[in-house]
Amino acid sequence: MYNLNHIIKKLTGAGKALLLGTLLLATSTVWAQNAQTLKGRIVDAEGNPIAGAVVNVAEESRIVLSDENGYFSLKNVKASDEICISSVGFKSAQVPADFNEGFKIELESDIDEYLHTTPVAFGRKAKKLVTESTSVVTGEELQKHPITVLQNAFTSTVTGMETYEWSSEPGWTETAMYIRGIRTMNSGARAPLVIVDNMERDLSFLDAFPIENITILKDAAATAIYGMRGANGAILVTTKRGSAGKTNIDFTQEVGFQMLSNKMENQNSYNMALTRNRVKYLDGQDPMYTDEQIEMYRRVSNGETLEGIDQYRYFNTSWADELYRETAPMYKTNLQISGGNERARYYVSFSYLRQEGMWNEKWTNYNKNYNTGHTLNRWNLRSNIDIDVTKYLNVSLDLGGRIDNITQPTESVFNLATFGVVEANPMEPVYTPNGQIYASSTANNAGRYLAASGQEKNRRRNLYSTLNVNGDLSSILKGLKVNATISFDSYETFESTQRNSVNSYNYDYMNMDVTDPSQFKYTQYTTYSALSDPTPNQREFYYNLNLMGGLGYSNKFGQHTVEARAFARAYRNQPNGYVSSNRYLSYNGQVTYDYANRYIFSGNISRMACDNFREDERWGTFYGASAGWVASEEPWLKNKNISLLKLRASYGRAGQSTTGGGRYAYQNTYGSATGYGFGYSGSYVNGFAETLAGNANNKWEISDMLNIGLDFDFWNKKLYGSVDAFKEWRSNILVTRTSVPSLLGISVAQDSYGKAETKGFEVTLGHRHHIGDFNYYIEGMLTYNTNKITEMDETEPNVEWQRKTGNRIYDYTSVAGLYESSFNNGVGGWNRYKFTQWASDANLIATSQQDAIDHPEKYPYNAASNGAQKLGTAVFKDLNGDRQIDSNDMIPDTYTIIPELIPTLNFGFEWKGFDARAVFTAYLNRDVFLSPAVAWSGWGNQGTHEVVKTWGYYTDDPLDSRNVHATYPRPTYGSYNAIDSDRDTGTYQNDIWIVNGNFLSLRNVEVGYSLPKRLIAKANLTKCRLYFSGYNLCTWSSVPDGCDPEKPMSYVWWYPKTRTFTFGINIGF
Secondary structure, eight states: OHHHHHHHHHHHHHHHHHHHHHHHHHHHHHHHHHOEEEEEEEEOTTSOBOTTOEEEETTOOOEEEOOTTSEEEEEEEOTTOEEEEEOTTBOOEEEEOOOSTTOEEEOOBOOOGGGSEEEETTEEEEGGGOOSOEEEEEHHHHHTSOOSSGGGGGGGTSSSEEEEEEEOOTTOOEEEEEESSOOOSOGGGOOOEEEETTEEOOGGGOOSTTEEEEEEEOSHHHHGGGGGGOTTOEEEEEEOOOOSEEEEEEEEEEEEEEEESOOOOBOOHHHHHHHHHHHHHHTTOOOSSOHHHHHHHHHHHTTOOOOGGGGGTOOOOOHHHHHBOSOEEEEEEEEEEEEEOSSEEEEEEEEEEEEEOSBOHHHHTOSSSOOOSOEEEEEEEEEEEEEEEETTEEEEEEEEEEEEEEEEOSSOHHHHHIIIIITSOTTSOSBOTTSOEEOBTTBOOHHHHHHTOOEEEEEEEEEEEEEEEEEEOTTTSTTEEEEEEEEEEEEEEEEEEEOOBOOEEEEOTTOTTOOSGGGOOEEEEEOOBOOOOOEEEEEEEEEEEEEEEEEEEEEEETTEEEEEEEEEEEEEEEOSTTOOOEEEEEEEEEEEEEETTTEEEEEEEEEEEETTSOGGGOEEEEEEEEEEEEGGGSTTTOOTTEEEEEEEEEEEEEEEOOOSOOTTTTSOEEEEEEEEEETTTTEEEEEEEEEEEOOTTOOOEEEEEEEEEEEEEETTTTEEEEEEEEEEEEEEEEEOOSOSOGGGOSEEOOEEEEEEEEEEEEEEEEEEEEETTEEEEEEEEEEEEEEEEEEOOOOOOSSGGGOSTTSOOOOOOOHHHHHSSSOOSOOOOOOBBOEEEEOOOGGGOOSSHHHHHHOTTSOOEETTTTTOOOTTSEEEOOTTSSSEESGGGOBOOOOOSSOSEEEEEEEEEEETTEEEEEEEEEEBSOEEEOOGGGTEETTTTEEBGGGGGBTTSSOOOTTSHHHHTOSBOOOOTTSOOTTTOOTTTTTTOBTTTEEEOOEEEEEEEEEEEEOOHHHHGGGTOSEEEEEEEEEEEEEEESSOTTSOSSSTTHHHHSOOOEEEEEEEEEEEO
16 A cells, blocks of 8 residues: 555656646746847937946846947846846936847937936926925935944035944944024034935934935025924935836845044053152152152063063053954945836835944953854845836835844943043053962953943834825826825844953052062952843833825926925824923915026925923914026027026025934922921921923924025036025024023023024035046035024123123033033033133142232132142133233134034045045034143053143243243142132133144045956856945144044043944945
8 A cells, every 4th residue: 555655655756747848848838939139229318339238127137238339138038028228318218128129229318417307395306396495315225334323424415414423333323413503502402304215214223225215405495394394404314116127136135344543541650750750840749759659661662571570560562452443344245136017116125234333342252152252143124015006096105124233342442442441551461470360459351341341232123104095187188196105113222231240359469579470369359140031121212103194286288387385294203201292283385487497486485383382372484485597598608618507596494303402391390308297297298389380472483594506507517506595594592581680490491582583605616527438526525514503591790701792602511511521502602711821839839819909910819729829730811900800801703613614635536447536524613621630640640641741841940941842730639729720610611621622524535346248247257346435544733642533531431433444345236
């Protein structure tokens, strides 16, 4: 029976195989009968051959190129196939296969790039017809910058945008963005609106690959349609979509590394010994180190290996080398697939990014079964499909998201960088004589920190979805369309923490009674503990819901073109915790009219409400209007040498409801207060009381902006560019009222009372040309803006020059606020003392204000000196002439950390497949605040290489030129100079420490080579390019060497800034 069943199974299997073979043979026979070789010629409108055109069967990746005479030959083509043809400078075409002799395909010229459409708010316009102030960067350009946060490339690619890169930490990179500068005193109301495919979304979850372009909407006429969400400008992101024709596959692989952009280290042990002895001398104390000890530190600092017990006493440890590694790897992979036919188009992009941190793997791999390093693994998926259900109905669906898995030390970056390196004594060892980890209160050991830092794992997830339905109602009214859109996005960060510890010890290495290492006595500093069980925590959660629907109309009447749109929009943001959601509702209208592509008018209006304001104050009306004259379309001016000449002007009003004023600030707030005792036992019951009085005048900010612009292109890009000039009047800015009497007993919510003005200009000027096969370009951009407060509630200042009204917008951010915590939106700007000289004559030091008055030849009395100012401390300018230096002598003559002036130069070339480019960007008109620790730290008594520039380092002779021209004041041991360097009293707010922060940066360099098209076409490739790219390669500034000029003190308290290098390959099918 078994044999029979076995035979039946074998025959059945053979029969299936025979049937399959027969079907395959039949299919191949039919294919062989139907498939033919298609031959034809590609020409332009004048019959001239087009060489290098890409020819393929629709929805297939097999390609051929037309030869120098325009002829092509494509195999395996069926009579029912559609043929797709594309070539640079011509519009793509799709035609039926034609096997008749003389098959010719004519491509239509596409040389007027200004007729191509570009995204604007809730729609698209031909570039020639855009009358608002915008700036555009393509996704292709963004890909050239090896960055993990898109906005880091903005200042080098668009005008009107300033950014501040606060941190390079993997997964937590922070970069603040400002369109047209700082325009409000309210630090919580400066962020621009981000719109991704017409929906409010976060920019951080995008990478460059799926982006078609990013448009910066700069004037109020462009952003008024966003109502009370658009006062700070808008960043409009348009992602790629599929198109009918060839199936396109694009693959990119990048391998690179990051390294510290700057490295500020403490002195070596020898120089530190000399410095400490010198500081002790200046304080009138005995030296810390003998000549013999200094000689030992000199020898060990020169790399000499000491003998005997001395090798366990004298050390020269670079704690920075223990914390950081030379390079950290980074990998990036992307795959894009797109295509479709006339009925359905699709696009998919998948990206993977792995970025490792700068922490030293010697210590992050210290534990056997787990790693305590910092690693970001990011997966990013974007997909969309567009379906023409019928002739009159189109449905599109966008799905995607991003998942970040971030593993990092549980030890804070502050502790790692500060106590692990900057405040760690280089004269102490990494290991004890018996090979154990060394650690002490003065040398916490960066390696021990890393080895004992456990694991903090964060899973951050963004998910998004958008459904769009478009209906064509032309049967009712020509040009009439209907649209409905709904989107839902969610965001979550889930944290899991595991902790561990390692054994560490210290010993009295300077005990001179010890003659053998075995005699050292060890004190345990930390005790081993295994990796703990995970502790879960949901760190953050929110979701966004967008609803939009309305009607659109577009029609042409002769030379008159009218486009209009009316729609309603609702937006809801549900933040983390028990806070109520933020809700917005708006009714909106847009209209654009143009005559013969020469005279253009655009207008829009939005009636928007936000539930955060008082019921009778929730609605606001926002509007914008712009006009343009395309002079290059005038018959009397139109010629081949003028591709574009356009004048435009706009005016609009937009609002800003996100002000940082809190939820429902118009209502009184109550909280726990003094309790009450009841009964004989005095049972205590908590009480509640009013803690904050509501303010009905807590409203949205208003931006009124006027913009005038010029766009031009002469001699086919030989000279092109644009110029914009603008002025904004900002009102309803939240300020703290100073007129509230203290007897009220509680504070009052901020008041929408302040006003400010901002003005500026943006210029782009470029040149593109070729010399034979050598194509080159050079493009310069310039962004400038400045501001002033025109009205705010302030008490009458003691001195007129400290009046805030009429001066720049300042945040007065301290050193701690700038550098010692996460970015808090503070941008600096300070009142400061003005340095005149170092105190050089003891006989000229006043002991009191009266002494200074009685003796005009003496220095003004410094109120912080307590009558005992020392030589080598600062003498400041007595601005009010009262012969005393105090806070009345501080003047607001600084900039903020955000530059007012940004010039950028971008130039490059292409030649025979090779291409190269470089981008230089400068940040000008900015100041930065250095901590006195940049030279000498009074906390850990550590000096950097800058300490040699302090007064008294070489000699205490006040007339010595090295003292007369010293950069920094005299140091003091264990503290900071009270006259000019104290943080607690604010005397460090002077022009010794608040300095010029201008810098020039080689922002980006890229070199590439593209393989010849005719070579790669044999493998059905449309492109194959190898390239090298670098970001943040070099900076030039006046800040101390080793400091990053954008954020000078990042080396002390936070994750350091990095530069990036990548090698990549990009292949297209």
